[in-house]
Each structure stands twice: as C-alpha cells, then as structure tokens.
Amino acid sequence: MKFLQNVPNGERLLRFLLGAAMVIGALLSLKPSLLAYGIEATGGVLLLTSLIGFCPMCALAGRKPCRTCKQGTNSPG
Numbered sequence: 001m002k003f004l005q006n007v008p009n010g011e012r013l014l015r016f017l018l019g020a021a022m023v024i025g026a027l028l029s030l031k032p033s034l035l036a037y038g039i040e041a042t043g044g045v046l047l048l049t050s051l052i053g054f055c056p057m058c059a060l061a062g063r064k065p066c067r068t069c070k071q072g073t074n075s076p077g
Contacts, residue, residue, distance in 0.1 A: 004065035005053035012050045019046030 007015070022043030026036045049055045055063070 003052070003054040006058050006063045006065050007049060007053050007055050008066045012053060015046045015050035019043040019048075019050060022046065 020043070022039050026039040026043065029036050
C-alpha cells in the first residue's frame with residue numbers, strides 16, 4: 001500500500017523532537033504507570049509519523065498531500 005506524504009518537513013521535525021522527548025521523558029520517569037505508558041505510546045506514534053511523513057489521522061481529517069514534500073510515495077515496510 002502506498003501513501004503520499006501529508007506532513008510537511010517542518011512539522012515532521014517538530015513531531016520527531018516532541019516524540020523523542022515524550023518517549024525519553026516517560027522512560028526516565030521514576031515511577032512507571034499507566035500514564036507513562038500512554039505517553040510512551042503517543043511519543044512512539046509521533047516518531048513513526050515523522051519518519052514516514054504520513055499521518056492517518058490527518059488524512060481522515062481531510063489534510064491533502066503537501067506540495068512542498070517530495071512527491072514520491074512512501075510505503076511502510
């Protein structure tokens with residue numbers, strides 16, 4: 001299955017930085033809890049969407065493929 005990028009490069013960088021901070025912060029927390037696991041999962045999703053360049057939730061919300069992104073297609077896997 002092929003996906004067009006719908007996340008611009010600037011937003012991809014922000015998603016990567018925020019996702020990495022969330023995962024690292026949750027892993028370094030002194031007391032693992034359900035909240036920490038939720039933060040890790042959310043950070044992981046942000047990291048994944050930043051690396052792929054496609055966000056399924058943005059596509060469901062109606063975001064069109066961006067013109068400033070590379071016009072190639074990405075296929076996970």
